[in-house]
């Protein structure tokens with residue numbers, strides 16, 4: 001039997017830092033976690049190593065930058081050492097319960113090291129999308145008539161906009177049946193379903209300590225929160241039809257920011273209600289741990305893989321077109337039994353360091369393969385090295401199932417405590433921001449401003465890029481390619497370019 005503390009890792013898709021109560025949000029989205037934050041380490045500036053999901057999780061799970069094994073590698077390499085395999089080696093029982101994010105699947109190597117791995121996907125490995133695909137787009141006669149009218153109307157200038165409006169209203173009102181409930185619209189299992197699975201697994205555990213990873217999708221678009229989540233947030237009289245209408249409106253590509261902004265608060269309330277439901281379910285999970293006498297010896301880390309945009313920079317959702325704070329700044333709450341809470345300074349903490357820090361907090365060895373370092377000692381003393389965090393993505397890779405998109409130009413951000421440098425290899429630009437005087441990242445500094453800081457951050461970016469190209473590992477790459485081919489054959493692909501089906 002292994003000794004030691006158990007570890008619960010909770011990751012919440014799309015949860016941006018500034019929408020959590022314990023990070024200063026004005027709406028009561030996280031009452032339970034706010035209370036827990038009173039006895040936890042709260043990281044003021046936790047920064048993801050990449051965004052979205054597929055560029056973020058290699059750092060969270062394997063303490064590796066997303067392009068450390070080459071930009072074509074999505075997810076973990078076959079058999080790559082990660083948090084689960086490290087705990088497994090130490091004799092822990094390990095389990096993952098996820099809410100159907102296709103990028104957190106065996107296909108992308110995340111099952112390695114887990115005794116139990118339930119991704120809720122039922123083999124459905126299609127890329128995520130934000131819409132419901134209103135049925136007038138289907139391939140029936142009405143659909144083709146609509147498409148013909150669409151083409152004609154766009155040749156007629158302002159008539160095109162009027163057509164778009166009419167067409168949208170027509171799709172919403174006439175071509176789809178009113179939804180019966182929010183549950184019927186939801187794309188992903190809600191947090192209570194995932195917690196039920198985890199609870200059953202916890203009840204069956206033997207004496208071993210455990211590593212349990214839960215991934216929630218409640219705040220992910222399309223935003224279909226539970227009725228109870230809306231209730232907790234105080235949102236009343238919201239019908240499923242209204243929620244579907246607003247989601248479809250928010251997803252329109254024919255509207256400018258000005259018109260979309262009119263619905264921003266409504267849509268954001270649905271996103272916030274998703275966070276409320278996660279908070280309530282984490283509370284329920286911890287009650288279960290208490291009931292099984294497991295909580296007193298359990299470390300908890302709660303964080304996110306990236307945030308979400310609500311038009312702050314004209315963007316919606318979280319596609320890899322930028323690395324603004326709304327996307328890279330995430331909450332990180334760490335509760336370690338027996339460790340006294342200390343306030344942490346605002347220096348950036350890269351999620352690259354989370355896995356080694358967790359292992360260290362559980363008094364376990366840190367695998368040599370990990371790129372990050374444990375900060376456990378510093379954290380206990382209320383210190384945080386004033387370093388830099390790097391976040392990156394391939395700007396055009398909106399669908400990583402298509403290998404040709406993975407090879408696009410990189411976007412890289414170096415985040416310091418005050419300054420942030422964003423390098424676009426597509427446009428060849430370097431934009432520097434002073435987050436103290438310009439927290440909303442609206443005014444890039446002139447080339448002449450903050451020269452020493454700019455030089456230092458460029459140097460950090462350069463060293464990072466050099467290190468990355470030196471670390472590529474062709475055996476890992478080939479093993480992973482073989483895994484991908486095997487899995488696509490087993491799944492009867494190709495179907496990877498198809499859009500995800502409409503909500504059940």
Ligand SMILES: [Zn+2]
Nearest residue numbers: 013014053305
């Ligand atoms: Zn994600």
